[in-house]
Amino acid sequence: MRIAITGTPGVGKTTVSKNLFEKLINLENNVKNINIxxxxxxxxxxxxxxxxxxxxxxxxxxLNNFLELNTTCEDLIILDGHVSHLLNPDCIIVLRLNPERIFDRLSLRNYSEKKIKENVEAEILDVCLVExxxxxxxSKIFEIDCTEKSVLxxxxxxxxxxEHNTPKYGNVSWLEDYFYMLE
Ligand SMILES: Nc1ncnc2c1ncn2[C@@H]1O[C@H](COP(=O)(O)OP(=O)(O)OP(=O)(O)O)[C@@H](O)[C@H]1O
Structure with a gap:
């Protein structure tokens, strides 16, 4: 089973995937965490x-060929990356974060202004969710607003x-409050 952990760069995919892996490996031994x-x-x-x-x-x-060769359908595979939702996942976790926080996190990296702006815009415009x-x-899609949540x-x-397999998405909307960041 493939679980895609997707979302705009800086939203927390790698941090969440690593912690999720540590929790799941205690329950099952065929878990793999793949950073795309x-x-x-x-x-x-x-x-x-x-x-x-x-x-x-x-x-x-x-990339698809590599995944086919290096995993089996018995594996519980965490796919960590902002294109993981394009890799035939069985379920998709779309992590969301307040665009101002994305801006702050990406500004701490050595990213160009253009790259920061593109990613902030992608978050405001729900790009990963829409894709x-x-x-x-x-696939089952589940969206989580991570803004005020701990990794745990x-x-x-x-x-x-x-466990419950109930899809849920469409309740995160940044456009109205953060439209000014698109200008
Ligand atoms: N829930 C959280 N609360 C506070 N800080 C967090 C949380 N999740 C992640 N972070 C911090 O945010 C930063 C970015 O996280 P991370 O590298 O996991 O994002 P990412 O989505 O994987 O980014 P990229 O797509 O560029 O690899 C890190 O410094 C991480 O420690």
């Missing part, structure tokens, strides 16, 4: 590197979702 950026970089699963944005243009057929809905008719709380919410 790491495997793309290590195994050259990209078409080219975008130097301006300091990111990879992913080669999706290669998840558009590309996954069969977020992991517990995800585990509860995995």
């Amino acid at each position: 950026t790491e495997i793309v970089s290590k195994n050259q699963l990209y078409i080219e590197k975008d130097d301006e944005m300091n990111s990879y243009v992913i080669d999706f057929p290669k 998840s809905i558009e590309n996954n008719v069969e 709380d977020i992991c517990n919410i995800i585990i509860s979702f995995l």
Whole structure:
């Protein structure tokens, strides 16, 4: 089973995925935590590197093939990355965060102004959620506003979702309050 942990850069995917892995591995031994950026970089699963944005243009057929070869359908696979919802997941966790917090977190990184702005805009415009809905008719989608939540709380919410399997999304809306950040 593939669980995609998706969301705008800086929202907390890697932090949540690592903690979720630690919790799930106590319950089942076939859990894998895969950081998409790491495997793309290590195994050259990209078409080219975008130097301006300091990111990879992913080669999706290669990446899909790599995942097929390195996992089995018995595995409980956490896919950590902002494109994980494009990798045939069984369920998708869309992490959301107040755009001002995204701005603050990304400003702490060595990101260009352009990259910060693009990502803040993506969060305001629900890009990961919309892509998840558009590309996954069969998958279950669960959206979590992480703004005032600890990592532990977020992991517990995800585990509860995995147990009860009830999709929920569409209740996070930044556009009205943070429209000014698009200008
Ligand atoms: N629930 C949380 N509460 C407070 N801080 C958090 C929380 N989740 C993550 N953080 C912090 O936010 C920062 C960004 O987190 P993280 O690297 O996990 O984001 P990401 O979504 O994986 O980013 P990227 O897509 O760029 O890899 C880190 O400094 C992390 O410690």
